[in-house]
Amino acid sequence: MDETLGTALRRWRDRLSPIDVGRTARRGRRAAGLRREELAELAGLSVDYVVRLEQGRATNPSAQVVASLARALQLQPMERDHAYKLAGLLPPREGTISTHVPAGIQRMLARLGEFPVGVFSADWTLLSWTPAWAVLLGDPGARTQIERNLVRSVFATGPRGLAAWPVLHDGDDLKRALVADLRTALVAHPHDHGLIDLVTEMRSSSTDFARLWDEGAVGLHVSARKTIVHPQVGEVTCDCDVLTVPGCDVRLVVYTVAAGSADAEKLEFLRVTNGVPTHDSIPPVPGPFSTP
Incomplete structure:
Protein backbone atom coordinates (compact mmCIF):
# COMPACT_ATOMS: atom_id res chain seq x y z
CA MET A 1 0.00 0.00 0.00
CA ALA A 87 1.64 16.70 1.53
CA GLY A 88 2.23 17.65 -2.10
CA LEU A 89 4.56 20.50 -1.14
CA LEU A 90 8.13 21.32 -2.04
CA PRO A 91 10.55 20.96 0.88
CA PRO A 92 12.29 24.16 1.97
CA ARG A 93 14.82 24.99 -0.72
CA GLU A 94 18.50 25.48 -0.10
CA GLY A 95 19.31 29.09 0.64
CA THR A 96 16.14 29.69 2.68
CA ILE A 97 15.78 29.94 6.44
CA SER A 98 14.84 26.71 8.17
CA THR A 99 12.26 26.73 10.95
CA HIS A 100 13.17 23.15 11.92
CA VAL A 101 14.00 22.68 15.61
CA PRO A 102 16.19 19.56 16.04
CA ALA A 103 14.85 16.77 18.23
CA GLY A 104 17.75 17.13 20.67
CA ILE A 105 16.95 20.81 21.21
CA GLN A 106 13.29 19.98 21.83
CA ARG A 107 14.20 17.32 24.39
CA MET A 108 16.50 19.80 26.11
CA LEU A 109 13.72 22.38 26.25
CA ALA A 110 11.39 19.81 27.81
CA ARG A 111 13.89 19.43 30.65
CA LEU A 112 14.61 23.15 31.02
CA GLY A 113 10.98 24.12 31.48
CA GLU A 114 11.64 26.05 34.70
CA PHE A 115 13.75 28.56 32.77
CA PRO A 116 12.46 31.14 30.29
CA VAL A 117 13.90 29.80 27.01
CA GLY A 118 12.93 30.83 23.50
CA VAL A 119 14.04 29.29 20.20
CA PHE A 120 14.42 31.70 17.29
CA SER A 121 15.00 31.19 13.57
CA ALA A 122 17.76 32.97 11.67
CA ASP A 123 15.48 35.96 10.98
CA TRP A 124 14.69 36.20 14.71
CA THR A 125 11.15 34.86 14.57
CA LEU A 126 10.20 33.01 17.75
CA LEU A 127 9.52 29.34 16.92
CA SER A 128 9.23 27.63 20.29
CA TRP A 129 9.27 28.57 23.95
CA THR A 130 8.94 27.14 27.44
CA PRO A 131 5.94 27.96 29.66
CA ALA A 132 8.25 30.02 31.90
CA TRP A 133 9.08 32.20 28.88
CA ALA A 134 5.37 32.88 28.33
CA VAL A 135 4.90 33.73 32.00
CA LEU A 136 7.82 36.18 32.06
CA LEU A 137 7.45 37.81 28.63
CA GLY A 138 3.78 37.28 27.78
CA ASP A 139 2.16 34.46 25.83
CA PRO A 140 3.57 34.41 22.27
CA GLY A 141 0.65 32.24 21.22
CA ALA A 142 -1.56 35.33 21.46
CA ARG A 143 0.58 37.13 18.86
CA THR A 144 0.76 36.80 15.11
CA GLN A 145 3.84 35.45 13.34
CA ILE A 146 4.77 39.03 12.42
CA GLU A 147 4.54 40.12 16.05
CA ARG A 148 6.74 37.21 17.11
CA ASN A 149 9.66 38.64 15.16
CA LEU A 150 12.16 40.22 17.55
CA VAL A 151 13.67 42.55 14.94
CA ARG A 152 10.30 44.14 14.18
CA SER A 153 9.57 44.46 17.88
CA VAL A 154 12.88 46.04 18.83
CA PHE A 155 12.91 48.57 15.99
CA ALA A 156 9.18 49.25 15.74
CA THR A 157 7.35 52.13 17.38
CA GLY A 158 3.79 52.23 18.58
CA PRO A 159 1.67 49.19 19.54
CA ARG A 160 3.88 46.74 17.62
CA GLY A 161 6.98 47.88 19.47
CA LEU A 162 8.38 47.19 22.90
CA ALA A 163 4.98 46.71 24.51
CA ALA A 164 4.98 43.16 23.15
CA TRP A 165 8.50 42.55 24.45
CA PRO A 166 8.76 44.39 27.81
CA VAL A 167 12.55 44.53 27.98
CA LEU A 168 14.57 47.62 28.82
CA HIS A 169 17.22 47.52 26.09
CA ASP A 170 20.82 48.51 26.73
CA GLY A 171 21.69 51.19 24.18
CA ASP A 172 22.45 50.12 20.62
CA ASP A 173 24.13 46.83 21.55
CA LEU A 174 21.12 44.62 20.87
CA LYS A 175 20.15 46.58 17.78
CA ARG A 176 23.66 46.32 16.34
CA ALA A 177 23.81 42.60 17.03
CA LEU A 178 20.43 42.01 15.37
CA VAL A 179 21.36 44.00 12.27
CA ALA A 180 24.70 42.20 12.02
CA ASP A 181 22.90 38.87 12.44
CA LEU A 182 20.47 39.68 9.62
CA ARG A 183 23.33 40.71 7.33
CA THR A 184 25.01 37.35 7.97
CA ALA A 185 21.71 35.51 7.50
CA LEU A 186 21.14 37.23 4.17
CA VAL A 187 24.48 35.91 2.91
CA ALA A 188 23.69 32.39 4.15
CA HIS A 189 20.08 32.42 2.86
CA PRO A 190 20.06 34.53 -0.31
CA HIS A 191 16.86 32.95 -1.65
CA ASP A 192 14.70 33.54 1.41
CA HIS A 193 12.06 36.03 0.30
CA GLY A 194 10.76 36.52 3.83
CA LEU A 195 14.20 37.60 5.02
CA ILE A 196 14.69 39.91 2.03
CA ASP A 197 11.27 41.47 2.65
CA LEU A 198 12.07 41.91 6.36
CA VAL A 199 15.30 43.80 5.65
CA THR A 200 13.58 45.95 3.01
CA GLU A 201 10.69 46.69 5.37
CA MET A 202 12.92 47.63 8.28
CA ARG A 203 15.18 49.85 6.17
CA SER A 204 12.15 51.84 5.05
CA SER A 205 10.28 51.91 8.38
CA SER A 206 13.08 52.42 10.95
CA THR A 207 15.68 55.17 10.76
CA ASP A 208 17.75 53.34 13.41
CA PHE A 209 17.75 50.13 11.39
CA ALA A 210 18.59 51.96 8.15
CA ARG A 211 21.46 53.82 9.85
CA LEU A 212 22.97 50.66 11.34
CA TRP A 213 22.52 48.74 8.09
CA ASP A 214 24.16 51.46 5.99
CA GLU A 215 27.00 51.72 8.52
CA GLY A 216 27.65 48.00 8.05
CA ALA A 217 27.01 47.34 11.75
CA VAL A 218 29.03 44.47 13.15
CA GLY A 219 28.26 42.95 16.51
CA LEU A 220 27.99 39.69 18.39
CA HIS A 221 25.42 38.53 20.87
CA VAL A 222 27.17 38.40 24.21
CA SER A 223 25.91 37.64 27.70
CA ALA A 224 24.06 40.69 28.98
CA ARG A 225 21.77 41.77 31.79
CA LYS A 226 18.26 42.74 30.82
CA THR A 227 15.39 44.07 32.87
CA ILE A 228 11.87 42.84 32.17
CA VAL A 229 9.04 45.03 33.40
CA HIS A 230 6.31 42.60 34.44
CA PRO A 231 2.78 43.76 35.35
CA GLN A 232 2.58 41.41 38.34
CA VAL A 233 5.99 41.79 40.00
CA GLY A 234 7.57 44.87 38.47
CA GLU A 235 11.17 44.79 37.30
CA VAL A 236 12.95 41.44 37.01
CA THR A 237 16.65 41.61 36.13
CA CYS A 238 17.95 38.52 34.33
CA ASP A 239 21.15 37.33 32.73
CA CYS A 240 20.46 36.74 29.04
CA ASP A 241 22.53 34.33 26.98
CA VAL A 242 22.17 33.57 23.27
CA LEU A 243 23.29 30.06 22.33
CA THR A 244 23.81 28.89 18.77
CA VAL A 245 23.55 25.31 17.54
CA PRO A 246 26.28 24.21 15.11
CA GLY A 247 24.88 23.10 11.77
CA CYS A 248 21.47 24.53 12.57
CA ASP A 249 19.72 27.84 11.96
CA VAL A 250 18.16 28.21 15.40
CA ARG A 251 19.30 30.35 18.31
CA LEU A 252 18.36 29.70 21.93
CA VAL A 253 17.74 32.73 24.15
CA VAL A 254 17.97 31.77 27.82
CA TYR A 255 17.06 33.97 30.78
CA THR A 256 18.41 33.00 34.21
CA VAL A 257 18.56 34.64 37.63
CA ALA A 258 20.90 34.13 40.58
CA ALA A 259 19.61 31.57 43.08
CA GLY A 260 18.30 33.14 46.28
CA SER A 261 18.07 36.64 44.79
CA ALA A 262 15.04 38.90 44.88
CA ASP A 263 14.69 38.34 41.12
CA ALA A 264 14.63 34.56 41.68
CA GLU A 265 11.82 35.04 44.22
CA LYS A 266 9.85 37.09 41.69
CA LEU A 267 10.35 34.47 38.98
CA GLU A 268 9.29 31.68 41.34
CA PHE A 269 6.21 33.69 42.33
CA LEU A 270 5.27 34.06 38.66
CA ARG A 271 5.74 30.34 38.04
CA VAL A 272 3.60 29.35 41.02
CA THR A 273 0.80 31.87 40.51
CA ASN A 274 0.57 31.08 36.81
CA GLY A 275 0.52 27.31 37.30
CA VAL A 276 3.90 26.51 35.71
CA PRO A 277 5.07 23.11 37.04
CA THR A 278 8.71 22.44 37.80
CA HIS A 279 11.50 20.15 36.65
CA ASP A 280 10.95 17.64 33.85
CA SER A 281 7.16 17.74 33.69
CA ILE A 282 7.01 20.75 31.38
CA PRO A 283 6.70 20.40 27.60
CA PRO A 284 7.97 23.18 25.34
CA VAL A 285 5.42 25.01 23.26
CA PRO A 286 6.10 24.80 19.50
CA GLY A 287 4.54 28.16 18.70
CA PRO A 288 1.79 27.49 16.15
CA PHE A 289 1.65 29.59 13.00
CA SER A 290 -1.69 28.18 11.91
CA THR A 291 -4.63 26.54 13.66
CA PRO A 292 -7.10 25.03 11.22
Whole structure:
Protein backbone atom coordinates (compact mmCIF):
# COMPACT_ATOMS: atom_id res chain seq x y z
CA MET A 1 0.00 0.00 0.00
CA ASP A 2 1.31 3.46 -0.89
CA GLU A 3 2.32 5.62 2.03
CA THR A 4 0.30 8.78 2.67
CA LEU A 5 0.88 11.71 4.96
CA GLY A 6 -1.70 10.21 7.32
CA THR A 7 0.04 6.83 7.63
CA ALA A 8 3.40 8.56 8.11
CA LEU A 9 1.99 10.84 10.85
CA ARG A 10 0.59 7.84 12.71
CA ARG A 11 3.91 5.99 12.46
CA TRP A 12 5.90 8.99 13.67
CA ARG A 13 3.41 9.65 16.46
CA ASP A 14 3.55 6.03 17.67
CA ARG A 15 7.33 6.02 17.93
CA LEU A 16 7.61 9.25 20.00
CA SER A 17 7.68 8.70 23.74
CA PRO A 18 5.70 11.12 25.91
CA ILE A 19 8.88 11.56 27.95
CA ASP A 20 10.62 13.00 24.85
CA VAL A 21 8.22 15.94 24.88
CA GLY A 22 8.40 16.45 28.63
CA ARG A 23 5.26 14.55 29.60
CA THR A 24 4.95 11.86 32.24
CA ALA A 25 4.34 8.35 30.94
CA ARG A 26 1.66 7.32 33.44
CA ARG A 27 1.13 3.70 34.41
CA GLY A 28 -1.75 2.07 32.53
CA ARG A 29 -1.34 4.34 29.52
CA ARG A 30 -2.62 2.42 26.47
CA ALA A 31 -0.95 4.51 23.76
CA ALA A 32 2.71 3.60 23.31
CA GLY A 33 3.49 6.91 21.66
CA LEU A 34 1.77 10.28 21.62
CA ARG A 35 -1.99 10.54 21.60
CA ARG A 36 -3.63 12.57 18.85
CA GLU A 37 -4.66 15.11 21.47
CA GLU A 38 -1.05 15.53 22.58
CA LEU A 39 0.23 15.93 19.03
CA ALA A 40 -2.47 18.50 18.31
CA GLU A 41 -1.53 20.51 21.40
CA LEU A 42 2.19 20.41 20.60
CA ALA A 43 1.64 21.40 16.97
CA GLY A 44 -0.90 24.11 17.75
CA LEU A 45 -3.63 22.41 15.72
CA SER A 46 -7.13 21.23 16.51
CA VAL A 47 -7.59 17.56 17.40
CA ASP A 48 -10.23 17.25 14.68
CA TYR A 49 -7.77 18.50 12.06
CA VAL A 50 -5.11 16.00 13.16
CA VAL A 51 -7.71 13.21 12.93
CA ARG A 52 -8.69 14.33 9.42
CA LEU A 53 -5.04 14.46 8.36
CA GLU A 54 -4.38 10.94 9.64
CA GLN A 55 -7.54 9.61 8.01
CA GLY A 56 -6.72 11.27 4.69
CA ARG A 57 -9.78 13.56 4.78
CA ALA A 58 -7.64 16.72 4.97
CA THR A 59 -5.43 16.58 1.91
CA ASN A 60 -4.01 20.07 1.45
CA PRO A 61 -2.16 21.13 4.61
CA SER A 62 -0.16 24.34 4.36
CA ALA A 63 3.61 24.45 4.61
CA GLN A 64 3.25 26.07 8.04
CA VAL A 65 1.10 23.17 9.26
CA VAL A 66 3.61 20.60 8.00
CA ALA A 67 6.46 22.55 9.63
CA SER A 68 4.56 22.62 12.96
CA LEU A 69 3.88 18.88 12.77
CA ALA A 70 7.52 18.16 11.91
CA ARG A 71 8.68 20.13 14.96
CA ALA A 72 6.13 18.48 17.25
CA LEU A 73 7.06 15.00 16.00
CA GLN A 74 10.80 15.77 16.28
CA LEU A 75 11.45 14.66 12.72
CA GLN A 76 14.94 14.51 11.27
CA PRO A 77 15.55 16.81 8.27
CA MET A 78 15.10 14.01 5.69
CA GLU A 79 11.88 12.92 7.39
CA ARG A 80 10.65 16.52 7.44
CA ASP A 81 11.30 16.80 3.69
CA HIS A 82 9.46 13.49 3.17
CA ALA A 83 6.46 14.93 5.05
CA TYR A 84 6.44 17.95 2.74
CA LYS A 85 6.46 15.70 -0.33
CA LEU A 86 3.65 13.50 1.03
CA ALA A 87 1.64 16.70 1.53
CA GLY A 88 2.23 17.65 -2.10
CA LEU A 89 4.56 20.50 -1.14
CA LEU A 90 8.13 21.32 -2.04
CA PRO A 91 10.55 20.96 0.88
CA PRO A 92 12.29 24.16 1.97
CA ARG A 93 14.82 24.99 -0.72
CA GLU A 94 18.50 25.48 -0.10
CA GLY A 95 19.31 29.09 0.64
CA THR A 96 16.14 29.69 2.68
CA ILE A 97 15.78 29.94 6.44
CA SER A 98 14.84 26.71 8.17
CA THR A 99 12.26 26.73 10.95
CA HIS A 100 13.17 23.15 11.92
CA VAL A 101 14.00 22.68 15.61
CA PRO A 102 16.19 19.56 16.04
CA ALA A 103 14.85 16.77 18.23
CA GLY A 104 17.75 17.13 20.67
CA ILE A 105 16.95 20.81 21.21
CA GLN A 106 13.29 19.98 21.83
CA ARG A 107 14.20 17.32 24.39
CA MET A 108 16.50 19.80 26.11
CA LEU A 109 13.72 22.38 26.25
CA ALA A 110 11.39 19.81 27.81
CA ARG A 111 13.89 19.43 30.65
CA LEU A 112 14.61 23.15 31.02
CA GLY A 113 10.98 24.12 31.48
CA GLU A 114 11.64 26.05 34.70
CA PHE A 115 13.75 28.56 32.77
CA PRO A 116 12.46 31.14 30.29
CA VAL A 117 13.90 29.80 27.01
CA GLY A 118 12.93 30.83 23.50
CA VAL A 119 14.04 29.29 20.20
CA PHE A 120 14.42 31.70 17.29
CA SER A 121 15.00 31.19 13.57
CA ALA A 122 17.76 32.97 11.67
CA ASP A 123 15.48 35.96 10.98
CA TRP A 124 14.69 36.20 14.71
CA THR A 125 11.15 34.86 14.57
CA LEU A 126 10.20 33.01 17.75
CA LEU A 127 9.52 29.34 16.92
CA SER A 128 9.23 27.63 20.29
CA TRP A 129 9.27 28.57 23.95
CA THR A 130 8.94 27.14 27.44
CA PRO A 131 5.94 27.96 29.66
CA ALA A 132 8.25 30.02 31.90
CA TRP A 133 9.08 32.20 28.88
CA ALA A 134 5.37 32.88 28.33
CA VAL A 135 4.90 33.73 32.00
CA LEU A 136 7.82 36.18 32.06
CA LEU A 137 7.45 37.81 28.63
CA GLY A 138 3.78 37.28 27.78
CA ASP A 139 2.16 34.46 25.83
CA PRO A 140 3.57 34.41 22.27
CA GLY A 141 0.65 32.24 21.22
CA ALA A 142 -1.56 35.33 21.46
CA ARG A 143 0.58 37.13 18.86
CA THR A 144 0.76 36.80 15.11
CA GLN A 145 3.84 35.45 13.34
CA ILE A 146 4.77 39.03 12.42
CA GLU A 147 4.54 40.12 16.05
CA ARG A 148 6.74 37.21 17.11
CA ASN A 149 9.66 38.64 15.16
CA LEU A 150 12.16 40.22 17.55
CA VAL A 151 13.67 42.55 14.94
CA ARG A 152 10.30 44.14 14.18
CA SER A 153 9.57 44.46 17.88
CA VAL A 154 12.88 46.04 18.83
CA PHE A 155 12.91 48.57 15.99
CA ALA A 156 9.18 49.25 15.74
CA THR A 157 7.35 52.13 17.38
CA GLY A 158 3.79 52.23 18.58
CA PRO A 159 1.67 49.19 19.54
CA ARG A 160 3.88 46.74 17.62
CA GLY A 161 6.98 47.88 19.47
CA LEU A 162 8.38 47.19 22.90
CA ALA A 163 4.98 46.71 24.51
CA ALA A 164 4.98 43.16 23.15
CA TRP A 165 8.50 42.55 24.45
CA PRO A 166 8.76 44.39 27.81
CA VAL A 167 12.55 44.53 27.98
CA LEU A 168 14.57 47.62 28.82
CA HIS A 169 17.22 47.52 26.09
CA ASP A 170 20.82 48.51 26.73
CA GLY A 171 21.69 51.19 24.18
CA ASP A 172 22.45 50.12 20.62
CA ASP A 173 24.13 46.83 21.55
CA LEU A 174 21.12 44.62 20.87
CA LYS A 175 20.15 46.58 17.78
CA ARG A 176 23.66 46.32 16.34
CA ALA A 177 23.81 42.60 17.03
CA LEU A 178 20.43 42.01 15.37
CA VAL A 179 21.36 44.00 12.27
CA ALA A 180 24.70 42.20 12.02
CA ASP A 181 22.90 38.87 12.44
CA LEU A 182 20.47 39.68 9.62
CA ARG A 183 23.33 40.71 7.33
CA THR A 184 25.01 37.35 7.97
CA ALA A 185 21.71 35.51 7.50
CA LEU A 186 21.14 37.23 4.17
CA VAL A 187 24.48 35.91 2.91
CA ALA A 188 23.69 32.39 4.15
CA HIS A 189 20.08 32.42 2.86
CA PRO A 190 20.06 34.53 -0.31
CA HIS A 191 16.86 32.95 -1.65
CA ASP A 192 14.70 33.54 1.41
CA HIS A 193 12.06 36.03 0.30
CA GLY A 194 10.76 36.52 3.83
CA LEU A 195 14.20 37.60 5.02
CA ILE A 196 14.69 39.91 2.03
CA ASP A 197 11.27 41.47 2.65
CA LEU A 198 12.07 41.91 6.36
CA VAL A 199 15.30 43.80 5.65
CA THR A 200 13.58 45.95 3.01
CA GLU A 201 10.69 46.69 5.37
CA MET A 202 12.92 47.63 8.28
CA ARG A 203 15.18 49.85 6.17
CA SER A 204 12.15 51.84 5.05
CA SER A 205 10.28 51.91 8.38
CA SER A 206 13.08 52.42 10.95
CA THR A 207 15.68 55.17 10.76
CA ASP A 208 17.75 53.34 13.41
CA PHE A 209 17.75 50.13 11.39
CA ALA A 210 18.59 51.96 8.15
CA ARG A 211 21.46 53.82 9.85
CA LEU A 212 22.97 50.66 11.34
CA TRP A 213 22.52 48.74 8.09
CA ASP A 214 24.16 51.46 5.99
CA GLU A 215 27.00 51.72 8.52
CA GLY A 216 27.65 48.00 8.05
CA ALA A 217 27.01 47.34 11.75
CA VAL A 218 29.03 44.47 13.15
CA GLY A 219 28.26 42.95 16.51
CA LEU A 220 27.99 39.69 18.39
CA HIS A 221 25.42 38.53 20.87
CA VAL A 222 27.17 38.40 24.21
CA SER A 223 25.91 37.64 27.70
CA ALA A 224 24.06 40.69 28.98
CA ARG A 225 21.77 41.77 31.79
CA LYS A 226 18.26 42.74 30.82
CA THR A 227 15.39 44.07 32.87
CA ILE A 228 11.87 42.84 32.17
CA VAL A 229 9.04 45.03 33.40
CA HIS A 230 6.31 42.60 34.44
CA PRO A 231 2.78 43.76 35.35
CA GLN A 232 2.58 41.41 38.34
CA VAL A 233 5.99 41.79 40.00
CA GLY A 234 7.57 44.87 38.47
CA GLU A 235 11.17 44.79 37.30
CA VAL A 236 12.95 41.44 37.01
CA THR A 237 16.65 41.61 36.13
CA CYS A 238 17.95 38.52 34.33
CA ASP A 239 21.15 37.33 32.73
CA CYS A 240 20.46 36.74 29.04
CA ASP A 241 22.53 34.33 26.98
CA VAL A 242 22.17 33.57 23.27
CA LEU A 243 23.29 30.06 22.33
CA THR A 244 23.81 28.89 18.77
CA VAL A 245 23.55 25.31 17.54
CA PRO A 246 26.28 24.21 15.11
CA GLY A 247 24.88 23.10 11.77
CA CYS A 248 21.47 24.53 12.57
CA ASP A 249 19.72 27.84 11.96
CA VAL A 250 18.16 28.21 15.40
CA ARG A 251 19.30 30.35 18.31
CA LEU A 252 18.36 29.70 21.93
CA VAL A 253 17.74 32.73 24.15
CA VAL A 254 17.97 31.77 27.82
CA TYR A 255 17.06 33.97 30.78
CA THR A 256 18.41 33.00 34.21
CA VAL A 257 18.56 34.64 37.63
CA ALA A 258 20.90 34.13 40.58
CA ALA A 259 19.61 31.57 43.08
CA GLY A 260 18.30 33.14 46.28
CA SER A 261 18.07 36.64 44.79
CA ALA A 262 15.04 38.90 44.88
CA ASP A 263 14.69 38.34 41.12
CA ALA A 264 14.63 34.56 41.68
CA GLU A 265 11.82 35.04 44.22
CA LYS A 266 9.85 37.09 41.69
CA LEU A 267 10.35 34.47 38.98
CA GLU A 268 9.29 31.68 41.34
CA PHE A 269 6.21 33.69 42.33
CA LEU A 270 5.27 34.06 38.66
CA ARG A 271 5.74 30.34 38.04
CA VAL A 272 3.60 29.35 41.02
CA THR A 273 0.80 31.87 40.51
CA ASN A 274 0.57 31.08 36.81
CA GLY A 275 0.52 27.31 37.30
CA VAL A 276 3.90 26.51 35.71
CA PRO A 277 5.07 23.11 37.04
CA THR A 278 8.71 22.44 37.80
CA HIS A 279 11.50 20.15 36.65
CA ASP A 280 10.95 17.64 33.85
CA SER A 281 7.16 17.74 33.69
CA ILE A 282 7.01 20.75 31.38
CA PRO A 283 6.70 20.40 27.60
CA PRO A 284 7.97 23.18 25.34
CA VAL A 285 5.42 25.01 23.26
CA PRO A 286 6.10 24.80 19.50
CA GLY A 287 4.54 28.16 18.70
CA PRO A 288 1.79 27.49 16.15
CA PHE A 289 1.65 29.59 13.00
CA SER A 290 -1.69 28.18 11.91
CA THR A 291 -4.63 26.54 13.66
CA PRO A 292 -7.10 25.03 11.22
